[in-house]
Amino acid sequence: MKKIIGLAGSMKKHHSSSEYLLSVALEAAAEQGVQTELLRLNHYNILPCDGCGNCMNGKHCHLLKDPEDQLTELYDKLKEADGFVFASPVYALSLPAVWKNWIDRCEPCSDEDLDFEYYNYDRVAGVKGKAFKGKVAGQIVVAAGPGHEWALASLMPCFTAIKLSMIASAGISLIEYDGQPGIRKRSWSKPIEEAEEAKMMARAVGMRVASSLGFSYFDLPGQSGAGREQGSGGQDAMERSQDPMVPSQDRGVQAEVWSAFTVQDVRDEEVTLGELASIQPRIFVIGDQQASLRCGPLLEQLEQQFGGSADCALIARVGQLPHFITHEFVKEKTSQTVPGFMLYYDWEDKLASRCTLAPGQPAILVGRSPGEWRLFAVDESDGRDIDRVVDYLEEAVV
Numbered sequence: 136m137k138k139i140i141g142l143a144g145s146m147k148k149h150h151s152s153s154e155y156l157l158s159v160a161l162e163a164a165a166e167q168g169v170q171t172e173l174l175r176l177n178h179y180n181i182l183p184c185d186g187c188g189n190c191m192n193g194k195h196c197h198l199l200k201d202p203e204d205q206l207t208e209l210y211d212k213l214k215e216a217d218g219f220v221f222a223s224p225v226y227a228l229s230l231p232a233v234w235k236n237w238i239d240r241c242e243p244c245s246d247e248d249l250d251f252e253y254y255n256y257d258r259v260a261g262v263k264g265k266a267f268k269g270k271v272a273g274q275i276v277v278a279a280g281p282g283h284e285w286a287l288a289s290l291m292p293c294f295t296a297i298k299l300s301m302i303a304s305a306g307i308s309l310i311e312y313d314g315q316p317g318i319r320k321r322s323w324s325k326p327i328e329e330a331e332e333a334k335m336m337a338r339a340v341g342m343r344v345a346s347s348l349g350f351s352y353f354d355l356p357g358q359s360g361a362g363r364e365q366g367s368g369g370q371d372a373m374e375r376s377q378d379p380m381v382p383s384q385d386r387g388v389q390a391e392v393w394s395a396f397t398v399q400d401v402r403d404e405e406v407t408l409g410e411l412a413s414i415q416p417r418i419f420v421i422g423d424q425q426a427s428l429r430c431g432p433l434l435e436q437l438e439q440q441f442g443g444s445a446d447c448a449l450i451a452r453v454g455q456l457p458h459f460i461t462h463e464f465v466k467e468k469t470s471q472t473v474p475g476f477m478l479y480y481d482w483e484d485k486l487a488s489r490c491t492l493a494p495g496q497p498a499i500l501v502g503r504s505p506g507e508w509r510l511f512a513v514d515e516s517d518g519r520d521i522d523r524v525v526d527y528l529e530e531a532v533v
C-alpha cells in the first residue's frame with residue numbers, strides 16, 4: 136500500500152490550526168486507499184548546519200554522528216513515504232525556523248546521500264535527498280492574516296531543489312479560527328473544526344497528493360517521459376534499445392522511435408529528429424557537459440570527412456539543472472564549446488537516458504532518413520568505435 140506522511144511544523148503543543156488541517160488532508164488521502172502517518176517536525180532535534188562544507192566536498196556531515204542529532208531518524212521515517220503533505224503556520228511572513236533549520240540540513244539529507252555515485256559538487260542539486268527525489272508533495276500554510284503567500288513561496292524552491300514535486304499548495308488566513316488563547320476567548324472566535332473552506336482546501340491537497348503518487352516532474356534515471364508518450368509499441372522498442380546487451384552499433388533498428396524524439400533548437404523550437412533527418416542525412420554528436428571537450432574535435436573530424444554530404448550538429452544533453460542555472464546560461468556555455476556548429480538541446484536528458492549513455496560518454500547518432508537511424512557509442516579507449524562510425528557513414532553518405 137502506498138504511504139503519505141504528513142509533516143506538521145507548528146510549534147504549538149495544542150490547538151494547532153495547521154496540524155488540524157493536515158489531519159483533514161490525510162483523512163482525505165486515506166479515503167483513497169492510501170496509508171497515512173502524521174509526524175511533528177519539532178519532535179526531532181535537528182542541529183543547525185554549521186557550514187563546515189563537508190557535504191560539498193564528498194565527506195560525511197559531521198552532525199549526523201552527533202548523538203543529539205535526529206536528522207537521520209526523521210529522514211529514515213520519510214523514506215517510507217511515497218508522498219508528503221507539509222503543514223505549517225506562518226511566522227513573520229515565512230515559516231517557523233524549524234523548517235529552515237531542517238532544509239539547511241538536507242544537503243545532504245543523510246550519510247547515504249553521500250554514497251550516491253554521482254555525488255559531487257557539480258551534480259549536488261541532482262542527488263540531494265533520495266527520500267524525496269521523484270516523489271510528490273502538497274503543502275498547507277495557515278496564517279492569522281497576511282503572509283501565507285510568501286510562506287508558500289519560501290518553501291517551494293527548497294523542495295524543488297531536492298527533486299520533490301510540489302503539486303498542490305493551499306494558503307489561507309484563518310484569524311477567527313486561531314488556536315491562540317488570546318483569540319479563543321474573543322466573542323468572534325470559532326473552533327477550527329468549523330473552518331469549512333479551509334477543510335475543503337486541505338481535503339483537496341490530500342486527495343491531489345494521493346492521486347498523484349508515482350508522478351514526478353523529475354524523471355529518475357531510465358524513467359524518462361519520452362517512452363510513455365510514444366505508446367506501448369514505442370515503449371517496447373525503447374526498452375529494447377536500452378538493453379545493455381544490445382551492442383551500440385545495433386541500436387539502429389528502432390527507427391520510428393528515433394524519429395519521434397524531440398529536441399529543442401537554439402530558437403527554443405521543438406523539433407523531432409525525424410524532421411531534421413528528412414532534409415539531408417544528419418550526423419549528431421550527443422554529449423553532456425563532461426563530454427563537451429571531446430564533442431568539438433569529434434564534430435570537426437566528422438565535418439571534415441562528411442561536410443557537404445551530411446549535416447553535422449551537436450545534441451547537448453542537459454540533465455536536471457539546479458534552480459539557479461537558467462537554460463540561457465547553459466546555451467551560452469555550450470555554444471562556446473562547439474563554435475560554428477548547429478546545436479540542439481536534450482533537456483532533462485530524455486534522449487540520452489533512452490540510449491543508456493553514461494554521463495560523459497559521447498555518442499554519434501546517424502539519421503540517413505527519417506526512417507533509418509543508427510547510434511554509435513564512442514568509447515575513447517577503443518578507437519575502433521570511430522572506425523565503425525566512419526565505415527557506416529561512408530556507406531550511408533556516398
Ligand SMILES: Cc1cc2nc3c(=O)[nH]c(=O)nc-3n(C[C@H](O)[C@H](O)[C@H](O)COP(=O)(O)O)c2cc1C
Binds near residue numbers: 309
Ligand atoms: C512568531 C509568530 C509570527 C507570526 N507571524 C505571522 C505573520 O507574519 N502573518 C500572519 O498572518 N500570522 C502570523 N502569525 C500567526 C500564525 O500564523 C497563526 O496563529 C497560525 O494560525 C498558527 O498556526 P498553528 O495553529 O498551526 O500554529 C505568527 C505567529 C507567531 C507565533
